[in-house]
Amino acid sequence: MSIPATKPLQTKGRGARTNASGRYEPVAHEAFDDGWTPEDEAPEPLRTTLTPEHARTIIAKNTSPDVGFDRSINPYKGCEHGCIYCYARPSHAWMGLSPGLDFESRIFFKPEGARLLEQELSARKYVCKRIHIGGNTDPYQPVERELKSTRGILEVMQRFNQPFSIITKSNLITRDIDILGPMGREGLATAFVSITTLDRGLARAMEPRASTPQRRLDAVKALADAGVPVGVGFAPVIPGLNDHEMEAVLEAAAKAGAQTAMYVTLRLPLEIKDLFREWLADVRPDRAARVMSLIRQTRGGKDYDADWAQRMKGSGPVAQLISTRFKAAIKRYGLDQERHVLDVTKFRVPADARAQLELF
Template sequence: MNHLSERVTGRVRGRGTGANPATRFDAHDRAAVDDGWGHEDDLPPRRTELRDERSRSIIARNTSPDIGFDRSINPYRGCEHGCIYCYARPSHAYLGLSPGLDFETRLTARPDAAAVLERELRAPRYVPAPIALGTATDPYQPVERDRRITRDVLEVLQRFRHPVTVATKGTLVTRDADILGEMSGAGLARVGVSLTTLDAGLARRMEPRVPAPAARLRSIEALARAGAVVRVMVSPVVPGLTDHEIEAVLTAARDVGAVAASWIMLRLPYEVAGLFEGWLDTHAPGRRDKVMARLCEMHGGRSYSAEWGKRMRGEGPHARLISQRFEMARARLGLGYRLEPLRCDLFEVPLAQGAQLSLF
């Protein structure tokens, strides 16, 4: 059954968007109308709903030629962080939910992820290669504090000596510094911490439930101190809004222990474009035309192009300028060194619980 989309106008406290736009799969639409009985500001905060999902498989595969991994795990569907620009928002449409407010408030957890992962790693024909943890939604969003699904997954990967990369904006990643530090020391793990801006006010508006930039810098420092290999991800770069901070972000991350850096241009697939433009109208109206004009310049006159090899960077003079600035700053700060590939030769299937050792 298609989800009847609820259009919410205005702001919802603590959330990235107040809208629940219809999706390309919806057969029907529904619009909210002011009936004169009250004001949206009187509404209580939208609470997070979390349901469990039993998984038949947990390792997702991809064949995209411009992505550096072929398998990933996402312990959660939807993300409470509420980043308005999140390119994964449209994935909620496949669940019959909206990429808008639903994506931030109607989440799905996979509590059996670790058990399913162990079963898949024990398959006789399984061939190890780095697993990317948290590619669509953040593995360290707030609900992870209680659910600990990401921690369970990491413990399985550690026992199997399986390589893993982690991408997050959440400071909860430092809870697992013991695992990530040990695995990094063995050439089995790398951690990427996303830092979009150093402006705490802008970050709060753009990424409402993500820890403040200063807190993320402290996470990088704590991970590095524990022996983890940490990469700062300037992701996304928003042209006309955050691109002037590239050098400052890289410097701040380098100073607390990051050893590598990467970047991605703002991506606005499907419903994300309308959500982000609505956010600009509310939170940065003076920048709206400039930001959207630069994005359109980079994508052949459209706000986004999904063409492989170009979707992450864009094209044209401004895209090249951002790329050149990033590369120059990365080299100057010593963040340009190429990390060694993660090791796959240490992979070993441990003895199953209750199993007996062979006599021969």
């Protein structure tokens, strides 16, 4: 039985306000503020826990017609950045965890990711195609500084000349410019940096542990200067909250060296709609009703419409206006270049990798 909260709990440095049980659990639990907080002991700080995941494979396949890649790698599950709108949140329910605070604080990593990737790329039936890194959660978690799970995967990519694209909200990507730069110049790598706002206050509330907007712009410049084809993702566009910044974000990214751009209109599937509503009512109570009204206007009057044909961009006059503005802006700022096509002809299996594989 789920007990309704009288007031969402607030956890410093986190995006979600609640930690309700996942949708697959037979019994739902949810903490709430009963109004007696001043009389209670202060709760323990919510700390991030790391759990190794011993996966059998590392390359995931998808057949979604509105996704621009059919294979991807996610070095982590869960994301400490805590973006309240993150479309990956519902995936934590598959593990019996909450898409709320659990998603931000219970992170899974793949310690054998690099070895698994080498094994899969060495398979005789492997056919080289672009691999996208970070299609679900950000490959540059704060803990990546120590674990270097993503770094290990990039090192394998470089050894095999395996083309890849990567997307992040973290300036930590600049650590790996020694790999991204040479591969980018050889037509083997592209990068996207997601920038949703230039307002540090909004970014801190909406994406509490991601790099600041300026640090992300710095990453765009560093990548571009190193010869990496880099784009900017204005995603998600939240009508009534950050959509007015579209042109400013695209202009700043273009000045930093971005060559292309993309956008996605806010999606609120499954548990995300309740998490976003709670956050919005807490952080922007003056405009919460207006924002939700505009969101529904992009989704046929619903909070979300999963129709493949329009789930990324939305439909209706509000969505059309966003699309029109985006097309005008990328043309104005020179971000309407064709996407960089990666070179699959340079792929090779190193001799030492083939010899190692034959031992098993």
